[in-house]
Amino acid sequence: MYKFISSVIRTDRFKNEKNSSSDAVSDVYSEDHGSNESNDFGRGNGTFITAYANIVCVIAGTGTLGLPRAFADGGWLGILILMLAWSMAIYSGVVLIRCLYHKPGQRLSNFKDVGYAAFGWPGYAAASALHFLNLFGCPALYLVLASSNLNELLQGTKGELTTTIWTCIVGSFLLIPCLVMKTLKEVTAIAAIGALSTIMAVFIVLIQAPMDCLAHPEIEVVRNGVIWEGFPTALATISFSFGGNNTYPHIEHALGKPQQWKWAIFAGLSTCTCLYILTAVPGYWSYGASTQSPVYLSLPDGAAKKISMIVMTIHVILAIPIFTTSFSLEFEQFTKVNERFGAVGSWFCRAIIRICTMAILVILAIFVPYFHGFMSLIGALATCGLVFLIPILSYLKLTGFRNKPWFELAFCTLTVFLGIIGCVFGTINAIKGLIKDFQSDA
Numbered sequence: 001m002y003k004f005i006s007s008v009i010r011t012d013r014f015k016n017e018k019n020s021s022s023d024a025v026s027d028v029y030s031e032d033h034g035s036n037e038s039n040d041f042g043r044g045n046g047t048f049i050t051a052y053a054n055i056v057c058v059i060a061g062t063g064t065l066g067l068p069r070a071f072a073d074g075g076w077l078g079i080l081i082l083m084l085a086w087s088m089a090i091y092s093g094v095v096l097i098r099c100l101y102h103k104p105g106q107r108l109s110n111f112k113d114v115g116y117a118a119f120g121w122p123g124y125a126a127a128s129a130l131h132f133l134n135l136f137g138c139p140a141l142y143l144v145l146a147s148s149n150l151n152e153l154l155q156g157t158k159g160e161l162t163t164t165i166w167t168c169i170v171g172s173f174l175l176i177p178c179l180v181m182k183t184l185k186e187v188t189a190i191a192a193i194g195a196l197s198t199i200m201a202v203f204i205v206l207i208q209a210p211m212d213c214l215a216h217p218e219i220e221v222v223r224n225g226v227i228w229e230g231f232p233t234a235l236a237t238i239s240f241s242f243g244g245n246n247t248y249p250h251i252e253h254a255l256g257k258p259q260q261w262k263w264a265i266f267a268g269l270s271t272c273t274c275l276y277i278l279t280a281v282p283g284y285w286s287y288g289a290s291t292q293s294p295v296y297l298s299l300p301d302g303a304a305k306k307i308s309m310i311v312m313t314i315h316v317i318l319a320i321p322i323f324t325t326s327f328s329l330e331f332e333q334f335t336k337v338n339e340r341f342g343a344v345g346s347w348f349c350r351a352i353i354r355i356c357t358m359a360i361l362v363i364l365a366i367f368v369p370y371f372h373g374f375m376s377l378i379g380a381l382a383t384c385g386l387v388f389l390i391p392i393l394s395y396l397k398l399t400g401f402r403n404k405p406w407f408e409l410a411f412c413t414l415t416v417f418l419g420i421i422g423c424v425f426g427t428i429n430a431i432k433g434l435i436k437d438f439q440s441d442a
Contacts, residue, residue, distance in 0.1 A: 045256040048264055054251045055244065055268030057194040057315075058322050060275055063241025064198055065294030065312060066375050067276050068205075068283030072291040074234025075224035078280065081231075081238050085387075086273040088415045089242035092387050093265040095395040096245055097252050102398045107253075110330050111246040111386070118394035130385040131246045132327075136361060137378040138243065139323040142316035143365035144374060145294065146170050149313040153306065164366050170317065171362035177321045178328070178354045194318035197311040202275045204311075205295055206282050208304040213286035221288040233376055233433075235418065236426030237293075240379025241276060242269065245386045247326045293375070324361070328354050373434040380426030388419025 071078040099117070100108040108114055115127025147166035154160050161169075213221060227234075252261045283295045292298045296308040328350065337349035368374050392412050401409065 046254040047256065048260045051251055051255045051260065051264040052268050052271075053195055054247075054254075054322065055264060056198075056271055057319055058244040058247055058251075059242060059269065060195065060198045060272045060315075063237075063243070063375075064202060064272075064275055064279050065296065066237050067241060067280035068287070068291045068295040068298075069293035070234040070237035071280050071284035072287075072289050073227065073230035073237070075227040075230070076284075077226045077231070078234050078238065078284075079277075081235055082273065082276060082280065084414075084418070085235075085238050085242050086269060088411075088418070089387055090266055090269050091411065091415070092245060092391040093248055093269070094262050096248055096391040097258075097261055099391070099394050099398055100249060100252075108249075109333060110249050111390075112330075114394050115390055118397040123390075123394070126385070127390050130382050130390065134243060134246055134378065134382040134386055135323055135327045136364060137374070137382060139320040140361045140364040140368070141374050141378060142320050143167050143170060143361055144369050146313050146316050147365065148369070149309045153309055153313075163369060167362055167365050171358050171365075174317065174320050174324075175355060175358055178324050178358060179351050194315040197315035197318070198275060200311045201296070201308045201315070202279050204304050204308040205299070206278050208299055208308075209282050209286035209295070212300050221286070222290075223285065223288045232380070232422060232425035233429045235422040236376050236380035236384065236430060238379075239383045239387060239419075239422050239426075240375055241272070242387055243379065243383035245391060247322065250326050250329060320361075324354060324357050327357055368434070370434060370437040373430060373437050376426065376430035376433060380422055380430050384419045384423040384426065388415050389423070392416055392419075 067078070067082070074081065096111070096114065099114045102108075102117065108117060111131050112124055112127045115123035115125075117123075119126075144163075144167070147163045147170055150159070150166045150170070151161060151163050213219075248265070251264075252258065255261055255264070279295065283298070284291055287295075287298045290298070294312070296305055296312070299305040299308065331353055332350060335349075335353075337346050337353075341349060392415050396404075396412060
């Protein structure tokens, strides 16, 4: 598997394409490209580190905390699913960017354009639906986690309000970076802080969870090898942990040297996978079938639990502007507000767009306040399609089948198959779980 991924990221050109799209891709990704090409297509001047930090901050986070529960749903089989998802996510991220440059001298703007280029309006509609569901679902999920954490951390103080009030407060606070920061380049600093917060939470779980298990040998921990009925839910949760494809075009566009993208996606997703393993394995080993999501809810009350809640609250709060900025950039480009109005008028238009975006997120977080069920639904319905289906199918459609080796086609087939399984059956299970959550609170 590692050799296959290495061969994918080292391949900088489409081979034997039916059309001349290989020339465009070669121009963009060639290692011998001159420095004067670094700003082709109006790209930014970001570095490998900024792209890497954005990827880690977008990908790692709530998915990290939900993986022990995914193992509780699917058993130790989750390790295999996790490694498959890692390899498929890297491949998907590489070929998605290749699809942006499938025509000579042109670059598609976003994820939806890839769907349209490959399958016309049906592809555009499908890509748009999944894209917007992810762009709104993930930050709304982050708002759910942040508000519930803040409310619990401040219990017994004047800050003990309600989850709804804290959701509104956090949403209002996040309007500041959304209005001040124009592009993803300006969000990079907070992305790096968010990544460090996730690493802190991972090591807290890595140390505290086994200590808690060993301190209570009288408690029986149920661990399963394979739980087939929970496989779709586990797959959906793990898929959510690698969701972020719809932000990749913007992150890559801010990269000054586009040939660094394949290494940035490889390094970023590999870092996230290491964090996932360090969290999922000790978390599931310590608590087994009773593992909660997020996993720090399973930790005993004390400093470790509070610190993990604090740092993860910081992470999700800092990750939200990346999603909202990605959506705003696309909408602003679609409405051409920067071309129709002057500097002041463009700022006011951007402000209105971003305020409305945050208001929708707050409303969604208030009405669907169930973390695990919400995450499973987003993972199944949106992320499986964004990561495992549309990029692969679009890549094959735009570049052809006959020019690819059999093992790459086999890998694509497996990726699409798992994506369909996770999307269909994972969505069904997630909806059933959310119905139970709503009924229990009725």
